[in-house]
Amino acid sequence: MKPLNSTITAIPPSGIRRFFDIAAEMDDVISLGVGEPDFVTPWRIREAGIYALERGYTTYTGNAGLPRLRELICADLASRYDARYDPATECLVTTGVSEGLDLALRVLLDPGEEVIVPEPCYVAYQPCVSFAGGTPVGVPTRAEDGFAIDVAAVEAAVTPRTKAILIGSPANPTGAVQPPEVLRALVALAERHDLYLLSDEIYDRLTYDGTHTCLGAVPGARERTVVLGGFSKAQAMTGWRVGWLAAPAPIAELCLRVHQYTMLCAPHVSQMAAVEALSNAEPDVAEMVADYDRRRRVFVKGLREAGLECPEPAGAFYAFPSIRSSGLDAETFAERLLREESVAVVPGTVFGPSGAGHIRCSYATALPQLEQAVERIGNFLRRL
Amino acid sequence: MREILELLERDASLSHDTVATMLGLPVEEVDARIAGWERTGVIRRHRAVVDWARYEDGTTDGTLAGAGRAGARVTAFIDVSVEPARGVGFDDVAARISRFEEVRDCYLVSGGHDLRCTVVGPDIRAVSDFVSQKLSTIDRVRSTATHFVLATHKRDGDSFAEPEADHRLPVTP
Numbered sequence: 001m002k003p004l005n006s007t008i009t010a011i012p013p014s015g016i017r018r019f020f021d022i023a024a025e026m027d028d029v030i031s032l033g034v035g036e037p038d039f040v041t042p043w044r045i046r047e048a049g050i051y052a053l054e055r056g057y058t059t060y061t062g063n064a065g066l067p068r069l070r071e072l073i074c075a076d077l078a079s080r081y082d083a084r085y086d087p088a089t090e091c092l093v094t095t096g097v098s099e100g101l102d103l104a105l106r107v108l109l110d111p112g113e114e115v116i117v118p119e120p121c122y123v124a125y126q127p128c129v130s131f132a133g134g135t136p137v138g139v140p141t142r143a144e145d146g147f148a149i150d151v152a153a154v155e156a157a158v159t160p161r162t163k164a165i166l167i168g169s170p171a172n173p174t175g176a177v178q179p180p181e182v183l184r185a186l187v188a189l190a191e192r193h194d195l196y197l198l199s200d201e202i203y204d205r206l207t208y209d210g211t212h213t214c215l216g217a218v219p220g221a222r223e224r225t226v227v228l229g230g231f232s233k234a235q236a237m238t239g240w241r242v243g244w245l246a247a248p249a250p251i252a253e254l255c256l257r258v259h260q261y262t263m264l265c266a267p268h269v270s271q272m273a274a275v276e277a278l279s280n281a282e283p284d285v286a287e288m289v290a291d292y293d294r295r296r297r298v299f300v301k302g303l304r305e306a307g308l309e310c311p312e313p314a315g316a317f318y319a320f321p322s323i324r325s326s327g328l329d330a331e332t333f334a335e336r337l338l339r340e341e342s343v344a345v346v347p348g349t350v351f352g353p354s355g356a357g358h359i360r361c362s363y364a365t366a367l368p369q370l371e372q373a374v375e376r377i378g379n380f381l382r383r384l
Numbered sequence: 385m386r387e388i389l390e391l392l393e394r395d396a397s398l399s400h401d402t403v404a405t406m407l408g409l410p411v412e413e414v415d416a417r418i419a420g421w422e423r424t425g426v427i428r429r430h431r432a433v434v435d436w437a438r439y440e441d442g443t444t445d446g447t448l449a450g451a452g453r454a455g456a457r458v459t460a461f462i463d464v465s466v467e468p469a470r471g472v473g474f475d476d477v478a479a480r481i482s483r484f485e486e487v488r489d490c491y492l493v494s495g496g497h498d499l500r501c502t503v504v505g506p507d508i509r510a511v512s513d514f515v516s517q518k519l520s521t522i523d524r525v526r527s528t529a530t531h532f533v534l535a536t537h538k539r540d541g542d543s544f545a546e547p548e549a550d551h552r553l554p555v556t557p
Contacts, residue, residue, distance in 0.1 A: 014557060016555055016556070016557055019555045020553060020554060020555040020556075023554035023555055024554060029554055031552070031554040031555065033554055033555035033556065034552045034553065034554065034555065034556050035556045035557050036552055036556060038550065038552070040548050122557065123557045124557065172557075290387075294391075294406035294407065295406075297405050297406055297407075297408055298402060298405045298406055301405050344554050344555050346555065367402075
């Protein structure tokens with residue numbers, strides 16, 4: 001047999017998979033390993049989806065997505081961040097941010113071009129760059145800086161092959177929210193070296209201390225930036241697979257070209273539900289965000305009292321405590337914690353080398369479970 | 385500090401310490417505010433929302449037929465028409481009705497009737513007796529309409545349905 005695709009063969013499977021397999025065989029696991037809300041999609045959105053099915057909205061939509069949904073997405077970006085995009089030519093509805101990311105990378109990259117990815121970062125960023133024919137270049141961030149992007153380090157990593165910088169803010173796994181001055185410096189750097197910017201803002205609504213800055217609204221960024229967002233996190237719609245990208249028309253047009261030949265369109269029912277989410281579900285979102293914030297405070301305090309150093313996560317729903325004081329590496333810590341105390345967390349190394357010495361804990365879990373998890377982590381640490 | 389009240393209204397068992405952490409406040413402030421609200425009647429009482437249909441005591445065998453028997457009781461909504469009186473309107477009659485222990489709620493409402501009451505008793509007979517002998521015989525009560533509750537699906541914002549299962553995988557990216 002001839003060998004299969006060499007790029008894909010070279011990328012190892014996700015390091016999370018092994019923990020999933022162990023956890024799946026155990027009872028009574030408190031899972032802090034999940035990267036999705038523990039809320040079910042708010043009922044009014046589910047109801048809109050059911051109604052859409054009943055009314056027979058089971059067909060394709062236009063490739064770019066329902067015009068009404070694109071109008072709502074652009075109106076939301078304009079009102080929230082003063083980021084202005086034309087719904088007709090600069091906004092595309094995708095099957096989740098995952099597809100948007102894939103489209104944007106494919107459109108921006110030629111084979112061999114480099115994309116700088118500050119890490120620790122979401123597990124899919126670097127493989128997606130590779131799948132698009134590019135070369136990911138990780139640039140570490142540090143807990144001491146609150147995982148803010150080190151713009152000088154990014155600049156040092158720029159080569160003649162560098163094409164783009166890919167960031168996620170608020171970030172999975174660190175919960176870091178990039179400060180406006182860092183984003184401004186990043187845009188200036190992109191202008192100096194003529195680079196594109198990709199900004200994954202799926203967690204934009206889940207920001208607790210300070211406010212989120214949309215990269216597309218930073219002066220100078222718009223013409224070279226693809227903003228990615230969706231409904232999975234704030235609206236608790238992970239399984240609906242609906243997201244969007246906003247970009248200048250020439251980029252959006254090419255993304256649409258790939259999208260129309262690969263995905264055709266995002267699911268119609270999901271788009272109808274998303275229209276309801278943007279039209280009427282704001283109170284539900286606000287309530288969920290407030291709840292995450294309250295749990296965040298209890299959880300971070302608990303981790304610190306248990307003996308782990310934990311940088312303040314300002315966004316998303318993850319804490320990224322240091323486990324260096326335990327003397328164990330992240331993989332061993334996570335595996336032993338799972339086997340000995342039935343608490344599932346994800347080792348930081350899964351998200352890049354600079355995640356070493358940390359674990360990712362999701363606090364998208366009911367408060368009593370969080371309190372119990374913290375107690376078990378405390379027991380584990382005392383036994384070491 | 386409406387948020388403190390909202391948290392306690394949803395779950396009165398939260399410790400002051402947890403509430404303080406959740407809202408990023410000093411625990412002393414939470415203590416003081418709750419004590420103040422208790423004193424002034426903003427917080428009238430801390431109570432649990434009980435699903436009596438699920439209650440079983442040690443004497444039941446745990447089978448479905450036996451389940452809930454120990455906690456069995458009957459709830460009825462009773463709409464009452466009252467002849468108003470000069471100077472007090474419906475207030476004096478509403479106050480008289482409210483004094484009965486069987487009456488859990490009593491509201492002045494718009495529509496076809498004047499008062500809507502929630503009445504709880506051990507069985508249908510007890511509720512019927514209460515209505516015919518106590519409620520209907522009060523001066524200026526012109527008529528009553530009794531609606532027995534057959535099943536409770538939601539009360540005080542709490543759904544009584546089975547909680548929705550967590551379908552998430554234990555570990556995801």
